[in-house]
Amino acid sequence: MTYSLQSRWKINGNHLIYYGLQNKGNLFKNRIKISRRQAEIITSLPKELNENELKSLGRLLDKQVVKTDKIRKIPKSINEARFCKKCSANDFIIPGIEFDENGLCPMCQTIDDTKELKSIVPIVKEVPRAKKSRFDVALFYTGGKDSTFLLYYLAKVKKLRVLAMTWEIPYMSESAKQSIENAKKHFDNVEFITRSVKQEDLRKVYKKLYAISENTCACPSLAYVLFYPEMVANRVPSFMAGNEPAQMLGLYYNSMAPRIAYTFWQNNFLQMLVNIGRVLTLHPPLKKGQFHTLAVMKQLAKGDNPIKKLSGYSDELVSNIVTAINEVPQLLKPLKRSIRYSSRTGHIPAFVHLDFDEISGGNYNWRKIKDTIVNECGWVAPKDDGKGLHTSCKIEKCKEHSQFVRFYNCRSRMIPFSAVEISLASRNRNLSREQAISEIENSLGFSLEEIPETEIMCDFLKEKL
Numbered sequence: 001m002t003y004s005l006q007s008r009w010k011i012n013g014n015h016l017i018y019y020g021l022q023n024k025g026n027l028f029k030n031r032i033k034i035s036r037r038q039a040e041i042i043t044s045l046p047k048e049l050n051e052n053e054l055k056s057l058g059r060l061l062d063k064q065v066v067k068t069d070k071i072r073k074i075p076k077s078i079n080e081a082r083f084c085k086k087c088s089a090n091d092f093i094i095p096g097i098e099f100d101e102n103g104l105c106p107m108c109q110t111i112d113d114t115k116e117l118k119s120i121v122p123i124v125k126e127v128p129r130a131k132k133s134r135f136d137v138a139l140f141y142t143g144g145k146d147s148t149f150l151l152y153y154l155a156k157v158k159k160l161r162v163l164a165m166t167w168e169i170p171y172m173s174e175s176a177k178q179s180i181e182n183a184k185k186h187f188d189n190v191e192f193i194t195r196s197v198k199q200e201d202l203r204k205v206y207k208k209l210y211a212i213s214e215n216t217c218a219c220p221s222l223a224y225v226l227f228y229p230e231m232v233a234n235r236v237p238s239f240m241a242g243n244e245p246a247q248m249l250g251l252y253y254n255s256m257a258p259r260i261a262y263t264f265w266q267n268n269f270l271q272m273l274v275n276i277g278r279v280l281t282l283h284p285p286l287k288k289g290q291f292h293t294l295a296v297m298k299q300l301a302k303g304d305n306p307i308k309k310l311s312g313y314s315d316e317l318v319s320n321i322v323t324a325i326n327e328v329p330q331l332l333k334p335l336k337r338s339i340r341y342s343s344r345t346g347h348i349p350a351f352v353h354l355d356f357d358e359i360s361g362g363n364y365n366w367r368k369i370k371d372t373i374v375n376e377c378g379w380v381a382p383k384d385d386g387k388g389l390h391t392s393c394k395i396e397k398c399k400e401h402s403q404f405v406r407f408y409n410c411r412s413r414m415i416p417f418s419a420v421e422i423s424l425a426s427r428n429r430n431l432s433r434e435q436a437i438s439e440i441e442n443s444l445g446f447s448l449e450e451i452p453e454t455e456i457m458c459d460f461l462k463e464k465l
Contacts, residue, residue, distance in 0.1 A: 004046040004068045008096035010410050011042050016064055019410045020096015021253065024109040028255060030413075032064065041065075074408075076448060078441055084108055088436035089423035093446045094415055095408050107253060107420075108427055119248050119353040120257050121292045122265040127160055127352075130237045135191070136160040138231050138239035138349065140167075140220050141183075143176030144392030145366070146356075147242030148183065148373045153359055154240075155187045156376060162189065163236060167223040168196040169393070170460050175380040176392035182378030195226040201328045207461055209324035213317070214402040216395070216457055221300055221321045225331060228297055229338040231349040238289060238350040244364055245356055246424040247417075253424075254415050256315045265292065283343060289350025294343060296351060300325070301336050316414045366431045387443040388431060389422055397453045400445030408448065418444055 005011070008020045011034075018030040034042070037056050041049070046068055049057075057065050074095045075081045081092035085103035097105055130136045137154055141147045141164040155162045166180060184192055197205070206216040220241055231239055251257035264270060265288065275285035286294075303322050325331055342348045356364040366388040373379035382391050390396040404419070406412035422444070426436035445451055 001048065002046045002068045003049050003065055004071055005042055006064055006066045006070075007072045007074055008410070009064050011039060014039060016042070016060070017413065018096065019407065019413060021094055021098065021106050021415065022096075023098045023100055023106055024113075027106055027110065030255070032060070034060070078446065083437070084423070086433070087423050087427035088433055088440060089419075089427075090440075093404065093419040093440060093444075094423070105423065107423055111427060114249060114252065117249055117252055117259065117262040118245070118355055119243075120251060120261045120264075121351045121353045122289045123355050124238075124288075124352045127154065127158065127238060129160070130235075133235040133237060134161060135163040135234060135236045136238075138163040138165060138227075138236045140165055140223050140227070140239070140241045141180070141192070142166065142219070142242070142392040143172070143179040143183075144242065144390065145370060145373065145379070145388060146244045146247075147392075148179060148377050148379050149356075149360075149369050150240060150242045150354070151183060151187070151190065152373055152377050153354070155190050157359075159189065162187070162191070163231070163234065164190050164192045165223070165227045165230065166192065166194045167219070167226055168194050169219065170199075170202070171393050171395045171456060173382055173392055173394045175382045178380045179378070179392075182380065186377050193230070195223075195230075197222070197226070197331070201331065203461065204327045205324045205331075208327045209320060210457075210461060212323060213320045214406060215399045216461070217317075217393075217399040218321050218324065219393070221318055222325065222331075224296060225300055225325065225335050228349075229334045232338045232342045232347060235347055236349045238352050239293075240352060240354065243353065244425075244430070245428060246421040246430065248353070249424055250417060250420040253420050254417070255413075265289070284346035286346075286348070287350060289352045290346075290348040292351040293348050294339065297335060297339050301332055301339060316412060317417075363428070364430050366425070366435075384443050386435070386439060388435075388439065389418055389425070389444070395453055395457045397443075397445030397451055398457045401447060401451050401454070404446050405448065416446070419446070 008018055010017050010019065014034055016032045016034055022029065038060065041053050041056060042065065045065070054061060075092040078092050081090035082099065083090040084099065084105035086108045087105065089097060089105040089107060091097050099105055100109055127137050137160055139147065139151055139154065139162055141151055151162065151164060154160045205218065209218060210216050252259070274291055278285055299318060300322060303319065360369060370381065400416055400418045403412070403414065403416040407414060407416055422436050422440060425431055426433045440446060
């Protein structure tokens with residue numbers, strides 16, 4: 001009997017790495033250290049193993065190393081996929097996902113364990129009116145479903161003075177552009193500002209990003225770079241991004257944010273330690289959300305800090321974007337100046353979040369949200385009106401496709417964002433399981449074949465510098 005390395009396990013030096021999402025008991029046990037002898041045996045597979053080799057493999061046997069006829073097949077299309085019994089998760093869009101004896105995926109197995117994991121930035125109930133700024137809050141506004149709903153809630157429901165900041169990307173959808181123009185007519189208490197990057201500089205960034213990520217998606221990171229100096233100059237007390245519940249929780253299942261990241265902002269002792277360090281270095285103590293602001297901006301300006309790298313948690317997406325932005329270092333100079341000034345003076349816009357489920361009546365139902373923003377904001381749905389995930393960009397499918405192909409072929413450990421998010425959204429009943437499956441099949445970029453939208457991205461890259 002021959003033995004083989006189970007599918008989705010790959011050897012990397014003295015470790016075995018799993019590219020997938022395992023059942024609850026092994027959810028994050030995706031990296032196993034192996035001995036030199038075990039590595040030699042695994043590298044020689046598939047083959048028949050003698051008694052000594054079987055003994056050397058030890059605990060790896062029947063899990064990572066299996067009889068060849070036990071190799072798990074990975075679907076090559078959505079039509080071959082096995083779906084979770086409760087949500088839209090399946091082993092095509094997330095190759096290597098496991099199911100328990102009840103047919104549930106790991107996300108549905110852990111629904112009770114993760115119900116309190118709402119946000120990695122502080123959640124606020126109310127946004128107070130600012131006394132030293134003409135804005136109460138700033139918002140990164142794309143014209144998509146989520147940021148439009150947040151704009152509606154802040155400006156119309158809470159009647160706050162909002163600074164709506166839009167980064168004009170070359171791939172902004174026509175529906176998003178029209179939604180932004182319509183929003184300008186609906187809100188008298190909102191100031192809309194836009195920024196863009198010189199096309200020759202943007203192509204340098206995009207070309208580098210495409211070389212390492214196979215797509216050019218730099219949102220919202222580059223928007224932070226462009227707008228942080230603006231927020232500091234206007235002394236905006238807080239800012240938000242339009243991240244719905246599935247996006248926030250998706251970071252946990254993608255091993256990008258540990259459980260403590262969702263509760264750090266509630267831990268007064270840890271906050272005290274941070275502030276002791278700041279006082280000792282003659283910096284004003286931080287208020288809620290300001291630590292998160294500095295962490296995000298410093299990562300963009302300097303890359304991951306050593307502690308984060310040692311933790312084992314990483315954000316491949318942001319790391320690649322930081323590398324790409326450094327192709328045009330001049331872009332980072334205003335950001336670095338603003339970081340130094342705001343940290344020294346304490347004029348740091350706090351990065352905070354609203355619980356979208358709570359502010360929308362208990363459940364962030366996509367269909368109801370669309371109806372609300374169409375009526376209240378003049379929001380324009382994309383041509384594919386069944387699409388609810390990421391609605392503002394013409395190359396969103398390109399990002400999904402590239403992340404999917406890279407993960408499918410074990411070239412990246414990052415599970416495609418949309419695969420996790422659409423599964424979580426259906427698990428949490430933001431849309432029905434049937435609606436989610438339809439969106440996967442008809443609207444998202446999960447295909448092993450190149451998709452037509454890739455031409456839009458590549459056409460911009462082909463322009464001469």
